[in-house]
């Protein structure tokens with residue numbers, strides 16, 4: 001049987017970084033096994049529906065290079081791929097369970113449910129719920145006579161359909177990552193399967209679709225592990241074979257908090273995939289990093305292309321304990337991926353960012369800038385944010401730098417150095433360096449006495465690439481103009 005997996009996000013918000021990890025593992029597993037990846041939009045929760053969430057999910061997957069084989073855009077033999085378009089299927093399934101005695105209609109009002117919970121709580125119950133213990137005290141098709149049930153249904157009385165969970169049973173399944181997992185059926189309440197609006201809950205729709213879409217492996221986050229016994233019971237009551245289950249480890253922030261999708265940022269970690277795209281992370285670097293948030297190849301290799309991940313990925317090498325998200329590590333991956341890009345690719349990336357910021361430059365110059373800067377940036381956007389001086393004269397000079405480096409003789413030394421730069425041939429790093437060291441010797445000062453104020457004059461800041469490389473890239477005219485301007489501004 002060929003592998004069919006699914007990524008099944010709910011459009012209740014933008015695609016979350018943890019969601020992307022889930023999508024990625026499904027993608028890698030599908031590709032590794034020559035299988036099919038289905039994208040299913042689980043949009044039955046109308047109260048939490050967010051209109052542009054689905055387009056964000058599609059766009060984020062596309063940007064990440066995770067292409068699906070079947071889904072709302074592409075269609076496929078098991079469509080439609082939005083649960084809101086599959087309602088009839090869930091109603092039929094619910095009726096099938098009612099007919100076989102595994103589900104029932106419940107007419108309880110919210111007040112009656114509250115009263116039941118309060119009563120149980122006051123009797124000392126720690127988890128008051130609708131279950132085998134309480135269902136016979138409530139208003140449902142198990143306690144009302146058949147005529148009254150039909151009358152209520154035809155009168156359109158508000159009702160839900162609940163799963164009838166038998167008590168005293170073990171619910172056991174094998175998780176590909178965690179091994180054998182057992183829950184007691186007493187811990188599971190009589191789940192609502194169809195809500196009063198006629199729409200299914202997550203549990204019913206998810207199981208019905210996984211079955212009808214012939215999903216072979218359910219790969220999802222650990223937060224769904226506690227739902228799995230409900231799903232296993234549903235498979236059992238429907239008489240269907242459940243798919244293989246694999247629950248991926250939770251992702252934590254550095255302080256051990258959960259990366260919740262209700263916040264957009266936690267401890268400096270952006271939560272939504274679109275933010276990584278906006279900041280300018282390389283999709284391949286993010287994918288490489290996320291692959292390692294739970295999986296490893298079994299040796300110390302860290303840099304993988306998507307193709308390499310596909311050929312090595314396996315669920316056996318996914319760990320079960322929680323993993324910590326580290327922005328620094330992600331930046332490291334991004335640096336490595338940037339440096340491995342062909343020069344022209346890198347130029348294109350950086351130029352795109354510069355254009356966005358209204359900075360004009362030509363490719364030839366940018367290639368020279370990158371020859372000295374590639375090793376100093378983690379993101380394409382770092383060039384503009386950290387080294388704008390390659391493209392514009394400094395608008396001011398770092399105050400602390402001036403205080404420390406601009407001395408009484410700086411103006412004079414810099415003017416003299418500008419005089420040398422005006423005529424050196426060729427105008428390159430080595431010649432600029434010799435000229436500076438000769439001048440320092442003649443003036444009997446340390447070279448640093450000239451180097452540091454020249455750097456301030458050229459860049460406005462006290463850090464950056466080697467000074468002589470900077471001089472060569474900026475070119476004669478720019479260097480002379482900037483040194484003159486600094487002498488004018490900072491004076492003696």
Ligand code: GLU
Pocket residue numbers: 008009010042202206219220221224
């Ligand atoms: N709709 C669920 C979600 O938002 C799907 C969970 C599952 O994969 O079963 O993640």
